[in-house]
Amino acid sequence: MPLSHRPTLTQYLIEQRRRFPGASGELNALILDVALAAKAIARAVKLGELGSAAPATPAAVNVQGEEQKPLDVLANEVFLCRNEGSGTLAGMASEEMEAPYPIPDSQPRGKYLLLFDPLDGSSNIDVNVSVGSIFSILRAPQDVVDSGRAPVEADFLQPGAAQVAAGYALYGPTTMLVLSVGHGTVGFTLHPDLGEFMLTHPDLQVPPDTREFAINASNSRFWEPPIKRYVDECLAGASGARGKDFNMRWIASLVAETHRILMRGGVFMYPRDRKEPARAGRLRLLYEANPVGFLIEQAGGRASTGLQPVLGVRPGALHQRIGLVFGSRHEVERIEQYHRDPSEAEPANPLFAERSLFRA
Numbered sequence: 001m002p003l004s005h006r007p008t009l010t011q012y013l014i015e016q017r018r019r020f021p022g023a024s025g026e027l028n029a030l031i032l033d034v035a036l037a038a039k040a041i042a043r044a045v046k047l048g049e050l051g052s053a054a055p056a057t058p059a060a061v062n063v064q065g066e067e068q069k070p071l072d073v074l075a076n077e078v079f080l081c082r083n084e085g086s087g088t089l090a091g092m093a094s095e096e097m098e099a100p101y102p103i104p105d106s107q108p109r110g111k112y113l114l115l116f117d118p119l120d121g122s123s124n125i126d127v128n129v130s131v132g133s134i135f136s137i138l139r140a141p142q143d144v145v146d147s148g149r150a151p152v153e154a155d156f157l158q159p160g161a162a163q164v165a166a167g168y169a170l171y172g173p174t175t176m177l178v179l180s181v182g183h184g185t186v187g188f189t190l191h192p193d194l195g196e197f198m199l200t201h202p203d204l205q206v207p208p209d210t211r212e213f214a215i216n217a218s219n220s221r222f223w224e225p226p227i228k229r230y231v232d233e234c235l236a237g238a239s240g241a242r243g244k245d246f247n248m249r250w251i252a253s254l255v256a257e258t259h260r261i262l263m264r265g266g267v268f269m270y271p272r273d274r275k276e277p278a279r280a281g282r283l284r285l286l287y288e289a290n291p292v293g294f295l296i297e298q299a300g301g302r303a304s305t306g307l308q309p310v311l312g313v314r315p316g317a318l319h320q321r322i323g324l325v326f327g328s329r330h331e332v333e334r335i336e337q338y339h340r341d342p343s344e345a346e347p348a349n350p351l352f353a354e355r356s357l358f359r360a
């Protein structure tokens with residue numbers, strides 16, 4: 001399609017509002033501010049060592065107990081500054097901050113809550129591999145809107161199914177914005193000269209079947225039996241129970257893995273495991289699992305904890321972690337089936353078990 005005919009993000013949002021009159025202009029304004037934040041972060045990421053994101057000395061540690069990269073801090077600041085004055089928000093919550101961020105009294109308040117992982121996959125920055133930003137938009141509870149009080153943690157603890165919109169920006173060879181406002185999942189590519197996100201992927205669909213899986217295999221000795229079984233069967237390939245060969249990928253950047261799956265299918269697993277029994281998983285429910293789950297399900301895929309749809313989980317804490325499995329529907333359903341049926345949890349064939357590469 002010629003560039004002149006491609007809708008911009010603004011045109012797409014206006015068109016959505018015309019087709020689905022329930023969507024308000026406030027939501028559009030909020031999404032455009034998030035997109036502007038993404039453009040600023042994309043610019044900082046592209047400058048790399050030439051940019052101004054100075055290393056903290058000593059290295060800062062965030063509420064997750066993880067070392068903060070300078071770009072984590074900068075991306076967080078950009079999200080806060082760009083969105084606090086939008087007039088669309090009652091409050092924000094970030095993976096990088098312990099408590100919710102109240103909108104300053106000097107700024108107008110709105111009816112939405114914005115939750116974000118300002119820079120995802122930040123362990124990849126130094127090696128120049130794709131990173132991204134993930135965001136989730138919820139409605140603030142009515143009493144927050146009516147009273148104008150600052151939202152507290154409990155106001156953010158809504159299941160993923162309640163999301164009004166979710167998306168991510170991917171800072172890769174091209175900068176992309178992938179978005180769902182609840183009517184499918186679409187992708188925009190940032191035109192570097194025009195500075196506009198142009199609609200390039202108007203109807204992303206995750207194919208129901210795949211021969212590609214992604215998991216951090218260094219954790220294999222901690223996996224629970226259903227995941228061990230699934231991965232062993234993939235590795236056994238054409239000679240095993242599945243009767244076909246599989247390919248494996250691991251980028252260690254959730255945004256990049258999600259994007260691959262939206263482009264060509266696949267299954268991603270960061271399941272609950274026995275590595276740190278007190279921790280329910282690696283990924284954060286509110287900033288990672290829910291927005292990714294929303295995008296994947298809106299594209300016809302499936303997102304699960306292994307035991308239940310992730311979008312149905314009622315959060316218990318702002319920084320709650322969770323096991324996550326998502327992607328091509330038939331594979332995710334198979335993994336859920338392995339979780340439901342403990343008698344099937346270990347492979348029956350001893351020869352197959354012996355051959356397993358990842359058996360502890």
Ligand SMILES: O=P(O)(O)OC[C@H]1O[C@](O)(COP(=O)(O)O)[C@@H](O)[C@@H]1O
Pocket residue numbers: 066095117119120121122123216252253254255270282
């Ligand atoms: O290093 P691991 O254990 O493979 O974990 C990788 C996972 O951690 C994350 O990087 C977590 O995100 P952050 O960079 O925002 O902390 C995910 O993007 C990715 O899937």
Ligand SMILES: [Mg+2]
Pocket residue numbers: 117119120121254288
């Ligand atoms: Mg992350």
Ligand SMILES: [Mg+2]
Pocket residue numbers: 072095117118119120121122
């Ligand atoms: Mg992060």
